[in-house]
Amino acid sequence: MEALRAAFDFSDFPRSDKIVAGLLAVAFLLFPLVPTSSFAMSTMIQFLMFSIYGMGWNTIGGYGGQVDLGKAQYVGIGAYTTMVMLLRWDTPFWVSMPVGLLLSVAWSFCIGYPLFKLKGHYFAIATIATSLVLKDIFEVWPLVGAAKGLTLPTNRFKSPDFVHLVFREDEYYYYILLGFFFVGILVINWFRSSRLGFQLRAIKDSEEVARSLGINVHLAKIKTYALATAFVSVAGSFHAVYVKNIEPEDTMSLSISILIALMAMLGGAGSLWGPIIGAGVLIPMKSYLKEWLGASAGIAGVDLILYAGLIMFISAWEPRGIWGIVEKIRRRRRL
Amino acid sequence: MDILLGAIVSGLLLGAVFALVALGLNVIFGVMDIVNFAHGEFLMLGMYVGLFTSQFLGVDPLFGMAPALVFGFLLGVACYYGFVRYLLRGPALAQLLGTFGLMLLLRNLALMCFGPDERSVRSGLLVGVSFDLGMGMIVPATKLAAALLSVAAFVSVWLLMNRTKVGKALVATSLNAQGARYMGIPTDRMNALAWGVGGGSVCLAGALLVNFWSVSPGVGILFTMIAFTVVALGGFGSISGTFYAALVVGMITEIPGFTDFLAYTVGLRFIGDWPMTAFKFTFIYLAYFLIMLLRPQGLFGWKR
Amino acid sequence: MTPLLEVIDLTKHFGGLAANSRVSFCVERGQLTGLIGPNGAGKTTLFNCITGAHAPTSGRVVFEGRDIAGLPAHQVARLGLARTFQVYAAVGDLTALEYVMVGAFARHSGRGAARTAAQALLERFNLGRFAATLLAELPVPAQKLVTMAAAVATAPKLLLLDEVAAGLNPGESAQMMEVIRHVHQDMGITVILIEHILELVMKLCQQVLVLDYGQLIAQGPPEAIAAHPEVIRAYLGASYVGPTAAGGQV
Numbered sequence: 001m002e003a004l005r006a007a008f009d010f011s012d013f014p015r016s017d018k019i020v021a022g023l024l025a026v027a028f029l030l031f032p033l034v035p036t037s038s039f040a041m042s043t044m045i046q047f048l049m050f051s052i053y054g055m056g057w058n059t060i061g062g063y064g065g066q067v068d069l070g071k072a073q074y075v076g077i078g079a080y081t082t083m084v085m086l087l088r089w090d091t092p093f094w095v096s097m098p099v100g101l102l103l104s105v106a107w108s109f110c111i112g113y114p115l116f117k118l119k120g121h122y123f124a125i126a127t128i129a130t131s132l133v134l135k136d137i138f139e140v141w142p143l144v145g146a147a148k149g150l151t152l153p154t155n156r157f158k159s160p161d162f163v164h165l166v167f168r169e170d171e172y173y174y175y176i177l178l179g180f181f182f183v184g185i186l187v188i189n190w191f192r193s194s195r196l197g198f199q200l201r202a203i204k205d206s207e208e209v210a211r212s213l214g215i216n217v218h219l220a221k222i223k224t225y226a227l228a229t230a231f232v233s234v235a236g237s238f239h240a241v242y243v244k245n246i247e248p249e250d251t252m253s254l255s256i257s258i259l260i261a262l263m264a265m266l267g268g269a270g271s272l273w274g275p276i277i278g279a280g281v282l283i284p285m286k287s288y289l290k291e292w293l294g295a296s297a298g299i300a301g302v303d304l305i306l307y308a309g310l311i312m313f314i315s316a317w318e319p320r321g322i323w324g325i326v327e328k329i330r331r332r333r334r335l
Numbered sequence: 336m337d338i339l340l341g342a343i344v345s346g347l348l349l350g351a352v353f354a355l356v357a358l359g360l361n362v363i364f365g366v367m368d369i370v371n372f373a374h375g376e377f378l379m380l381g382m383y384v385g386l387f388t389s390q391f392l393g394v395d396p397l398f399g400m401a402p403a404l405v406f407g408f409l410l411g412v413a414c415y416y417g418f419v420r421y422l423l424r425g426p427a428l429a430q431l432l433g434t435f436g437l438m439l440l441l442r443n444l445a446l447m448c449f450g451p452d453e454r455s456v457r458s459g460l461l462v463g464v465s466f467d468l469g470m471g472m473i474v475p476a477t478k479l480a481a482a483l484l485s486v487a488a489f490v491s492v493w494l495l496m497n498r499t500k501v502g503k504a505l506v507a508t509s510l511n512a513q514g515a516r517y518m519g520i521p522t523d524r525m526n527a528l529a530w531g532v533g534g535g536s537v538c539l540a541g542a543l544l545v546n547f548w549s550v551s552p553g554v555g556i557l558f559t560m561i562a563f564t565v566v567a568l569g570g571f572g573s574i575s576g577t578f579y580a581a582l583v584v585g586m587i588t589e590i591p592g593f594t595d596f597l598a599y600t601v602g603l604r605f606i607g608d609w610p611m612t613a614f615k616f617t618f619i620y621l622a623y624f625l626i627m628l629l630r631p632q633g634l635f636g637w638k639r
Numbered sequence: 640m641t642p643l644l645e646v647i648d649l650t651k652h653f654g655g656l657a658a659n660s661r662v663s664f665c666v667e668r669g670q671l672t673g674l675i676g677p678n679g680a681g682k683t684t685l686f687n688c689i690t691g692a693h694a695p696t697s698g699r700v701v702f703e704g705r706d707i708a709g710l711p712a713h714q715v716a717r718l719g720l721a722r723t724f725q726v727y728a729a730v731g732d733l734t735a736l737e738y739v740m741v742g743a744f745a746r747h748s749g750r751g752a753a754r755t756a757a758q759a760l761l762e763r764f765n766l767g768r769f770a771a772t773l774l775a776e777l778p779v780p781a782q783k784l785v786t787m788a789a790a791v792a793t794a795p796k797l798l799l800l801d802e803v804a805a806g807l808n809p810g811e812s813a814q815m816m817e818v819i820r821h822v823h824q825d826m827g828i829t830v831i832l833i834e835h836i837l838e839l840v841m842k843l844c845q846q847v848l849v850l851d852y853g854q855l856i857a858q859g860p861p862e863a864i865a866a867h868p869e870v871i872r873a874y875l876g877a878s879y880v881g882p883t884a885a886g887g888q889v
Contacts, residue, residue: 129620205731214716214745311436319429
């Protein structure tokens with residue numbers, strides 16, 4: 001089918017890009033075979049997870065230009081659906097994850113319809129508002145364990161369990177997540193050359209012109225928002241079975257939403273590789289800063305100060321992010 | 336009955352302070368169409384200034400108003416000249432990103448310097464004093480003083496904007512920057528002034544707020560949301576609208592009080608046994624959402 | 640034969656200002672109509688009301704026998720009514736080809752088909768060499784041509800052009816004229832164009848409409864318009880109306 005062919009079509013990237021990407025892909029595949037600390041492994045898993053969050057965000061926030069600061073609510077819906085179904089009914093991951101996805105997408109349609117009547121910073125604030133409302137609800141809702149959250153008892157399932165995705169060793173998690181990661185890249189690759197992707201990019205350029213070319217702006221935004229939600233929800237479900245202990249404060253907080261948006265914007269919103277680059281820069285920075293400066297530094301937010309500085313720098317000098325700088329250099333060289 | 340009256344009075348007093356909090360946001364937005372995501376962080380810093388003034392100088396926390404005002408003004412101007420000015424030439428997305436980054440920077444600098452713990456004012460002339468206004472309405476003196484001072488500050492800024500030459504220049508720039516420039520009003524300086532006034536007033540509000548509200552580095556975002564809701568309800572661009580809207584928003588935080596009242600008198604219960612107080616601010620977020628959908632220009636403002 | 644577009648008593652008020660006042664005219668299929676008038680006469684507003692960017696205060700707009708006044712802009716576009724914009728600054732990251740593809744996607748749902756159609760159109764407009772250049776980096780005349788190509792890519796039956804020749808030097812103007820002629824005659828698209836370059840209007844158009852202060856003050860073939868006293872009064876002032884001005888230049 002044309003869609004599959006399009007997903008694998010990277011022909012518009014220069015050869016050097018494809019070689020680098022290929023090498024990185026091989027590196028990622030071989031990574032667990034190289035003896036490294038468990039710390040490095042968990043950092044890599046974090047990197048992959050945030051790449052997926054970021055790729056999702058990128059569809060509506062990057063290509064579409066609608067800065068969404070409320071993605072954490074879908075992390076929550078995905079994570080909690082999986083966790084609740086697992087704890088109550090021993091539901092396999094491969095069932096609970098799609099259910100979480102459906103719930104997330106349904107919710108995204110509900111709030112997307114009114115949300116996209118707003119623009120720019122009004123929209124951004126409204127996304128924050130909805131995410132905080134949902135978090136507040138989860139913090140008192142007994143079904144999801146209220147503020148204490150939910151925990152998966154360690155001996156409930158025997159590792160390795162591919163049905164419920166419970167493993168003792170991180171390597172299993174890594175490869176499954178890597179699979180999601182590659183699928184995610186293919187989906188974004190499909191998206192950016194699809195009709196919807198083009199519509200979004202036209203919308204970002206000028207909504208008025210987009211309408212005059214027959215684009216139903218409102219509907220396109222809602223559809224893309226649902227796509228972004230799907231990414232986030234899937235990664236959220238994964239998060240639940242990986243960390244095995246979730247609570248609203250660390251799954252659905254504003255900081256998570258901010259981090260997701262930040263990474264995509266830093267790496268280059270509106271480009272395929274941007275969110276991955278962003279995650280690749282920020283996640284290791286965060287982890288290793290915590291290691292070197294001690295746990296207190298992590299809590300004190302020194303890493304976030306660096307992020308903040310980076311973001312301020314990027315917004316003032318190159319709003320297109322790291323990838324934007326790369327492309328700029330390339331264009332200059334071509335001329 | 337006294338629950339209801341108590342809730343109303345409390346809401347109004349809080350609303351008065353909210354008005355001052357939101358004022359700065361409106362001024363900045365009015366003059367340069369930039370939304371300051373770091374607004375709540377300015378407030379937070381103002382709160383710390385107020386707190387430390389009283390702790391280190393041993394004076395009543397209300398005296399923290401003056402240093403906070405100066406601090407806020409300087410911080411606002413510094414942020415403008417040092418950073419925000421460079422955002423203006425970029426796309427709206429960059430502006431959002433930028434003040435967002437500023438928010439993160441300020442919040443985490445505070446976290447690094449002050450630690451994550453909540454702090455509050457412990458001693459002062461009015462701490463622990465309450466006024467009994469009759470009918471069971473007991474009002475903490477700190478809250479009352481803060482509210483009155485907020486109103487005074489609010490009116491001062493209003494007078495500044497509408498009665499002084501500088502203020503009118505500011506309003507002119509907000510209505511039509513280019514036209515104002517042709518009249519000889521320097522836009523750059525007006526922008527800086529807007530940030531100064533905005534920063535100063537919100538830090539002042541912080542110094543007042545800290546008298547009855549504990550401060551921690553994370554308190555900013557809540558107040559950014561409150562400020563946004565107030566300005567959205569009152570109308571971006573309308574200063575008097577901000578005031579009335581703030582009173583309404585202040586009352587929204589007292590909705591748990593109202594529902595308690597209804598439960599008590601009429602036996603009406605919402606959402607079963609869930610603690611409504613947990614949703615104190617949830618209602619504000621919901622309110623923002625509803626306002627933007629139903630009446631985006633607010634009660635008094637104009638559509639931007 | 641039913642006209643392609645019929646505008647009946649169109650009125651648009653902005654607050655107290657009547658931007659368009661009881662404007663009525665028809666455009667036949669295959670016609671090239673010019674819309675002229677002094678600045679602020681309400682020409683772009685008229686376009687906006689026809690295409691759905693604004694909803695008219697009163698009056699009707701009938702396209703192919705169907706009432707379209709008040710329909711959302713994207714639906715109007717899908718019905719076969721395309722337009723360009725007078726003021727437009729490209730800020731996005733679309734290349735010229737991608738931009739035209741956006742238009743093509745209105746008619747083709749597959750990316751391959753859209754790309755082929757867009758490429759062909761760019762060639763036709765002599766813009767092939769710009770295909771991979773970012774729209775924002777193209778010179779203004781080329782940008783205008785690309786936006787026009789995008790509008791044409793939606794395969795419209797009626798195309799509204801808003802001052803596409805503004806700011807062009809004589810050589811570029813001549814090129815633009817050729818493109819408009821091509822779109823109109825070779826591609827068979829009915830065209831209405833807003834223009835200030837009257838020579839272009841007089842040379843190309845079969846019918847000319849003149850707006851002044853929101854009202855349609857004259858309509859007819861170019862020669863008749865050039866001599867029309869109301870038109871002369873609107874552009875040059877009442878003192879020029881008279882026997883000496885008859886048959887003169889507008």
